[in-house]
Amino acid sequence: MTTAVVTGATGLTGSAIVDALLKDNHYKQIYTLSRSQPSTAQNSKVTHAHLDLQSSASDMSKDLSSVQGDEIIVFFCAYLANPDEAEAAKINGGMLKNFLEALELTGSIKSVKRIVLTCGLKQYGVHLGMPKQPMHEDDFNVSPGLRPGDKFSWPENFYYTQQDILTSHAVKNGYSYVTTFPQDVLGFARHNFMNECTALGLYASVGKLAHPNSELPFPGSKECYLAFNTWTSAKLHAKFCLWAARAPNAADQMFNVVNGDTESWMNLWPRVCARFGCKVPNSMFPGGSDGERPWWGFSASSRTELHSPPPVAVQATSDVPGIGFGMPELAEKPSSLYSQIDTEKWAKDERVIKAWETLRDKYRLEQKAWEKATWGFLTFVLGRDYSNVVSMSKARKMGWNGYEDTWDAFEDAFRELEAEGILPPLNKLKEEKSLA
Numbered sequence: 255m256t257t258a259v260v261t262g263a264t265g266l267t268g269s270a271i272v273d274a275l276l277k278d279n280h281y282k283q284i285y286t287l288s289r290s291q292p293s294t295a296q297n298s299k300v301t302h303a304h305l306d307l308q309s310s311a312s313d314m315s316k317d318l319s320s321v322q323g324d325e326i327i328v329f330f331c332a333y334l335a336n337p338d339e340a341e342a343a344k345i346n347g348g349m350l351k352n353f354l355e356a357l358e359l360t361g362s363i364k365s366v367k368r369i370v371l372t373c374g375l376k377q378y379g380v381h382l383g384m385p386k387q388p389m390h391e392d393d394f395n396v397s398p399g400l401r402p403g404d405k406f407s408w409p410e411n412f413y414y415t416q417q418d419i420l421t422s423h424a425v426k427n428g429y430s431y432v433t434t435f436p437q438d439v440l441g442f443a444r445h446n447f448m449n450e451c452t453a454l455g456l457y458a459s460v461g462k463l464a465h466p467n468s469e470l471p472f473p474g475s476k477e478c479y480l481a482f483n484t485w486t487s488a489k490l491h492a493k494f495c496l497w498a499a500r501a502p503n504a505a506d507q508m509f510n511v512v513n514g515d516t517e518s519w520m521n522l523w524p525r526v527c528a529r530f531g532c533k534v535p536n537s538m539f540p541g542g543s544d545g546e547r548p549w550w551g552f553s554a555s556s557r558t559e560l561h562s563p564p565p566v567a568v569q570a571t572s573d574v575p576g577i578g579f580g581m582p583e584l585a586e587k588p589s590s591l592y593s594q595i596d597t598e599k600w601a602k603d604e605r606v607i608k609a610w611e612t613l614r615d616k617y618r619l620e621q622k623a624w625e626k627a628t629w630g631f632l633t634f635v636l637g638r639d640y641s642n643v644v645s646m647s648k649a650r651k652m653g654w655n656g657y658e659d660t661w662d663a664f665e666d667a668f669r670e671l672e673a674e675g676i677l678p679p680l681n682k683l684k685e686e687k688s689l690a
């Protein structure tokens with residue numbers, strides 16, 4: 255009998271894993287762990303335990319005393335955001351370390367066969383600027399043990415901290431591990447730290463009423479609009495985690511996890527507009543890259559320069575044969591973020607608030623979803639001036655054949671947000687007229 259344990263079970267990646275586990279007969283029992291109660295707790299296969307991963311290992315071991323099983327697979331998806339990278343590393347590293355120690359205290363670590371840790375593309379420094387791409391899992395194996403930070407004194411990253419903790423603990427305790435790197439995750443979760451679909455769905459729904467003629471300009475940069483990206487459906491990532499939890503050759507490996515297609519906003523944005531009953535503006539970027547003419551009176555945010563040098567410099571300047579590609583000049587130009595409409599400021603504009611309140615009151619939408627919308631994350635994913643394309647070759651060569659169309663994943667998440675009362679019902683929204 256295999257038992258699954260999921261931390262961060264109420265989050266974007268964790269809740270999708272719980273849903274996938276419920277459909278997989280291999281797992282007879284599922285322990286969901288978080289501070290709040292997951293919606294799946296009603297299912298007979300699921301036992302929810304309240305757990306604060308910021309408490310001590312000894313306190314946690316009391317909450318985890320019921321977690322038992324002959325064979326245990328752990329899916330670690332808990333996450334606490336902090337703008338300070340060093341602090342984030344301390345917090346998220348500490349949560350994993352104390353949790354593993356708590357499993358030792360309860361004795362259940364002896365039954366653990368594999369731990370699947372969800373990380374992300376910050377592994378490649380995508381938050382610091384343009385990486386070499388497509389990104390491959392061994393990009394940073396420039397020499398044994400070399401991390402980008404060793405060469406360019408990058409800020410700390412909690413993924414590296416967590417991976418160090420997990421690998422040494424796994425060796426010591428005789429289980430295997432897998433680390434996943436999803437890209438911007440498309441799915442449903444309430445009030446979580448990074449949620450592209452919620453913020454985008456709210457921008458489009460409210461924009462339909464707030465903007466003249468229901469035009470919906472892409473709020474980010476022209477460079478991002480024309481760039482190529484890959485995305486990760488939360489449901490597909492969950493299926494991947496279940497595959498990686500059992501595939502013998504996945505043991506002790508790290509994997510990129512994206513949908514399997516490559517997309518762009520020039521392709522997706524007209525679909526977003528059509529879906530929400532909005533119009534594609536005749537001139538999408540009237541202010542150009544500098545935004546000297548802000549769209550409809552919304553002030554453009556200033557251009558934010560990212561880390562210098564950008565991550566691509568690691569390979570561009572490497573002198574290791576087969577790794578370096580000989581363009582040291584790329585180290586000189588940092589990447590940047592630009593928004594022609596800063597959605598954080600946009601969400602505070604009185605015309606926008608009026609449109610939101612109209613929709614909220616008419617369709618009983620959740621005020622907290624509006625207050626917690628992750629506009630800063632949207633600014634980042636729509637504002638970058640570089641592509642972010644990930645290779646899936648490593649997993650495919652090992653037998654993974656999952657795929658999901660990125661637009662279908664957006665649609666799926668929008669429908670779920672609608673069903674949960676976060677977005678207005680689409681058939682009604684389409685009848686709404688611009689208030690401007």
Ligand SMILES: NC(=O)c1ccc[n+]([C@@H]2O[C@H](COP(=O)([O-])OP(=O)(O)OC[C@H]3O[C@@H](n4cnc5c(N)ncnc54)[C@H](OP(=O)(O)O)[C@@H]3O)[C@@H](O)[C@H]2O)c1
Nearest residue numbers: 262264265266267288289290306307332333374439446447
């Ligand atoms: N979201 C994305 O687009 C994205 C993209 C790429 C990579 N990732 C990575 O994926 C991983 C998981 O992120 P996510 O987006 O799934 O997170 P999320 O949706 O924000 O969920 C975080 C989860 O952690 C739990 N949690 C937070 N603090 C806790 C604590 N002290 N004790 C117990 N549980 C706690 C939360 O539950 P409670 O609050 O109920 O405790 C929640 O279930 C992170 O490493 C993230 O960087 C995310």
